[in-house]
Every structure is written in C-alpha cells, then in structure tokens.
Amino acid sequence: xxxxxxxxxxxxxxxxxxxxxxxxxxxxxxxxxxxxxxxxxxxxxxxxxxxxxxxxxxxxxxxxxxxxxxxxxxxxxxxxxxxxxxxxxxxxxxxxxxxxxxxxxxxxxxxxxxxxxxxxxxxxxxxxxxxxxxxxxxxxxxxxxxxxxxxxxxxxxxxxxxxxxx
Numbered sequence: 001x002x003x004x005x006x007x008x009x010x011x012x013x014x015x016x017x018x019x020x021x022x023x024x025x026x027x028x029x030x031x032x033x034x035x036x037x038x039x040x041x042x043x044x045x046x047x048x049x050x051x052x053x054x055x056x057x058x059x060x061x062x063x064x065x066x067x068x069x070x071x072x073x074x075x076x077x078x079x080x081x082x083x084x085x086x087x088x089x090x091x092x093x094x095x096x097x098x099x100x101x102x103x104x105x106x107x108x109x110x111x112x113x114x115x116x117x118x119x120x121x122x123x124x125x126x127x128x129x130x131x132x133x134x135x136x137x138x139x140x141x142x143x144x145x146x147x148x149x150x151x152x153x154x155x156x157x158x159x160x161x162x163x164x165x166x
Contacts, residue, residue, distance in 0.1 A: 003050055003155045007058065014148030021147065024157070024166055025140045031164075033137045039163060043156045044131035051151045057113035058149040061106040065124040067091055072100065078120045129153045 004010055014021075028036060053059070069083075076086040087093065092103040102108065102122075109117045115125070129152050130139060146153050160166075 001046065001159060003047065003151075004158070005051065005151060007056060007149070007151070010151060010154040011148050013154070021144055021157070024161060025144060027164075027166060028137055028140060028160075031137070033135060037134050037136050039160060040131050040136045040156065043159045043163070044152070047155045047159065048131070048152050051155070053152075054114050056151060057106075057110055059125070059128050059146075060110035060115065062146070062149055063107075063124065063128060064105065065102045065107070065122050067100040067102065067122050067124075069100075071122050075117060075120050075122075078117065131156055 004013070072083050072086055072091065076083045079086065081089075087100070090103060090108050091100050093100050107115075109115055109121070115121055127133065129143070129146060129150050131143075131152065133139075136143070143153055143157070147157055148154070
C-alpha cells in the first residue's frame with residue numbers, strides 16, 4: 001500500500017476530492033457500523049505505524065483539547081507548578097468552571113513538531129485521530145474535518161475508498 005506522506009499533497013487532494021468525500025461520508029453512514037469499525041481498525045493498524053507524526057504536528061496546531069482536573073493536577077506536578085499556576089498560564093475555564101480547554105492553538109507544548117509533555121499529554125491528544133475507537137460512523141464530521149491536515153486520517157480514508165470499491 002503506497003501512502004501519501006506530504007502535507008501539501010493531502011491539502012491539495014482534499015480540495016480536489018471535496019465532493020467525492022461528501023458522497024463517501026453519506027455512503028459510510030449507510031453501511032453497517034460494525035463492519036466499518038472493523039475496516040477502520042484494520043487500516044489504522046496498518047497505516048499508523050508508517051506515519052511519523054513528529055514530522056507534522058498538525059494536530060497540535062489545530063485541535064481544541066478538553067482537559068480534566070486530574071490532567072491539570074498530573075501536568076502541574078510534572079511541571080512543578082500549582083494547579084492554579086498551570087491553569088492561569090495554559091488553560092481556559094468555562095464560566096461554570098466545569099469545562100477546561102488548552103487556551104491557545106497551536107498548543108503551548110508543541111516545539112519543532114514535537115510535544116514537550118508527551119508522556120503527560122492530555123487524553124484528547126493521546127486518542128487523536130481516534131481511529132481505534134468504536135462507532136467511527138458517529139465521528140465522520142470530525143474525521144473529515146481533519147482529512148486535509150492529518151496524514152493518518154487521509155491515508156485511512158483513501159484506503160477505505162479502495163477497499164469498499166467506492
């Protein structure tokens with residue numbers, strides 16, 4: 001399986017394939033969810049190890065990451081800060097204090113396409129692009145939002161089209 005591994009190529013292809021991808025999303029919604037999950041997981045297992053995310057870092061430039069209080073505590077401890085200091089510097093809190101997100105895009109912790117807190121990164125970072133999770137058909141909008149900026153998503157979607165003879 002030949003993979004596309006440059007960001008400029010996938011950005012250009014995404015523009016050319018906009019209508020095709022809209023039709024493919026509709027097609028996927030009409031398919032058995034379990035069958036699609038099985039295919040996505042298989043392709044993710046084949047493709048992800050072939051992509052070096054540290055040559056890209058686009059997820060860190062584009063994602064809005066939710067943060068939990070436990071993650072704040074773990075990172076504050078790692079950075080030798082108090083939770084309050086960490087929140088003031090890196091986190092935006094909703095008006096009811098129940099929603100927290102990283103307060104800037106790109107992420108503060110991205111340096112030369114690498115995460116400087118990799119071992120302590122947030123769950124949203126760990127799970128992206130979430131192709132290993134069930135119910136792929138329920139995340140099509142989000143997945144296709146990143147089609148033009150994530151080498152893994154792009155290559156998995158393109159491989160799906162071939163496998164499903166779309």
